Amino acid sequence: MSWVLAFCGFAALIILHEFGHFMAAKAVGMRVEKFSLFFGPMLARFRRGETTYGIGPIPLGGYVKITGMNPAEEIAPEVEHRAYYRQPVWKRIVVISAGPAMNLLIAFLLIWGLLTFQGRENPDPAKARYVSQVERGTPAATALKPKDRIVSIDGGTNPVNFQRAISSHRCAGTPADRCAATTPVTVVVDRGGEQKTLRITPFYDGDLHRTRLGFGYGYPPGYKPPFEHVGPLEAVSQSASGMWNVTSLTVSSIGKLFYDSQARKDVSGVVGSYEATRQAFTFDITRAIEILALISLSLAVVNLFPFLPLDGGHIFWALAEKVRGRPIAFSVMERAGFVGFALVAALFFLGLSNDIGRLTGEGFNIR
Structure with missing residues (x-):
């Protein structure tokens, strides 16, 4: 299904x-001469007025012929x-x-x-202590694995403070994009019931203006965050704001394709978008x-x-x-x-x- x-x-x-x-x-x-769902010679068609409607064999788009x-x-x-x-x-x-x-x-x-x-998801940030994904080509990729549970970072056990702890490790002098911090971060994880202590050197992200390791925070398996009520008018504002943020990110990401190999690795196409939707x-x-x-x-x-x-x-x-x-x-x-x-x-x-x-x-x- x-x-x-x-x-x-x-x-x-x-x-x-x-x-x-x-x-x-x-x-x-x-x-308008034709209205076709999908590309290629129409497999099925019918005509109404001056326009022919149909469906093609290649499910990669569609077209209107004017x-x-x-x-x-x-x-x-x-x-x-x-x-x-x-x-x-x-x-x-x-x-x-x-x-x-x-x-x-x-x-x-x-x-x-x-x-x-x-409503809007309102997750408890204190529960976000699992590694949800690891970016290829980053320091985290050499040490962390998805589903690792983070026990502590630099001795701190509150997930709310994890990012701040990582950002406190800085590059020498004026930071340049992707420069390595002078000191490593001590990360203790629980991996399959066994605790491991990892020392990972963060890098400076010029877009975010801080150092990071290159992984995403996630919640425990099966965690369902509570929802917070949002009124119709507030939803208009939040929808527009969220769309603008995604648009800005999309435009900047496409610009990075010309010089950032990691950005090229993050690109997804029709197959990936379809498969992600199907899995969801x-x-x-x-x-x-x-x-x-x-x-x-x-x-x-x-x-x-x-x-x-x-x-x-x-x-x-x-x-x-x-x-x-x-x-x-x-x-x-x-x-x-x-x-x-x-x-x-x-x-x-x-x-x-x-x-x-x-x-x-x-x-x-x-x-």
Whole structure:
């Protein structure tokens, strides 16, 4: 059943994204030729009015075909006035923006709904003494293991103070990103009923402006934190704030791909996102909905990057035309599109490679 639920969740995100483009195109008078869930030749189709609806064999996306998206295509004279590139810039931007806007709306509604009807998790920080995950390539990766129970750090036993204790170990002089602290942290863990004393040297994280070891804190297996009531209006504010934080993190993470090998290892693709959602459905529907909300938000953010064939690329060239005062040569957009396509393809294969590694290795650690 988890396979079906995850598939339906992903299909809904795709359908609604394309539905945003579809409805906006219809609203501004453009001619929509096709509406397809998934790529490839349609396996099943039906026609209503001037639009053909169908489903393709490759479940990696979907598309809406609007007449005149390619300025070089031949268009029947009777529909030429409704072609995409015959429309004012504002109409094109509305149509292209509608897809990411739909994903933003979905993410907001899912997060708002969880906060309003279930409340906000209010876990006891004193119980967060388990290692939930370990970042590859960090000092923690050489010593700690997921599910280790932290007994003490530098002699302190209160988890609330663990981070402060680690941060007290500093680099010599002015800290530089990833510099090693001058002294190690003493970490005592319980691993399978046996206590081990570990000495781990933290590194300075330039983004967080503090030293850290490179692991995440978790709660005891089966721990269910209590929920705190959140009113509908407060949920609006918290949903927007949370989405903004995730958006900022997503943008900065994508920027790091060009120079940070660890950031490249953290990238996940379609396979990983689907598998994480499927696993979440096996033990916690709330967690699965949270993941779908994050995926929907990520789809919106990534799609708005100014590279063709992404939606943001179409918006960028439409704005460039507006500023320039006349259309941009299609040959220029085509050459730019090759660069954008190469970047998107590289990101896709990087995510796929990482996903395969997780499927055959340490897993996705979504609990």
